[in-house]
Amino acid sequence: MKAFVVVCLSSLLAFSAFAHDGHDDGGDATTTSPHKGDHTGEFCTDASQTICAHLHFLADVNTSTEGSFVAHIETPDNQPINNFKIDMWMQMGSHGHGSAPFEVADNGQNHYTITNAWFVMPGTWTVRIDFDFNGVHQHIEIPVTAAQ
Structure with a gap:
């Protein structure tokens, strides 16, 4: 009987390890994605709390449709920045996954x-x-959760 219980528990544990998709859900299965009109909080550079950025979502974030958003970089006295580049990355255990290149329009x-x-x-x-x-x-990093 003890062997039967051990086999059942081992099987259950093995199954549960494969049942998780391997992606970070922040530990909260009820996490929702940003919706059109939502903003992220302010995220600043490591070097200065006066150089920050936030995102304003122009479309709902999900896994089946194109996302769009405005990135706003805030600097002291709204001074201009140069050489703007942006991408997305998802860390999945020991490897990661990038995104396709974005289309970027400089709105001034x-x-x-x-x-x-x-x-x-x-x-x-x-x-x-x-x-x-x-x-x-x-360099600034802003986390965005994509639910299904």
């Missing part, structure tokens, strides 16, 4: 409209923003 005043943003898998994606400000390279 450090606002950039991002289209062709595909959150192809559910979980937490990192929107990585790189730019130069006053000749110094800056």
Whole structure:
């Protein structure tokens, strides 16, 4: 009987390991994706709390339709940035998954409209923003959760 219980528990444990999709859901299965009109909080560079960014979503975030959002970089006195680059990354255990290249429109005043943003898998994606400000390279990461 003891062997039967051990086999059942081992099988259950093995099955549960394969049942998880391997993506980070932030530990909360009820996490929802941003909706059209939502904003993220402010995320700042490691070097300065006066150089920050946030996202404003132009479409619902999900795994089946194109995402679009505006990235707004805030600098002291709204000074302009240079060399803006953006991508998305999802870490999945020991490897990661990137996104297809975005289409980026510079709207001026450090606002950039991002289209062709595909959150192809559910979980937490990192929107990585790189730019130069006053000749110094800056990097900001903003987490975005994509539910199914």
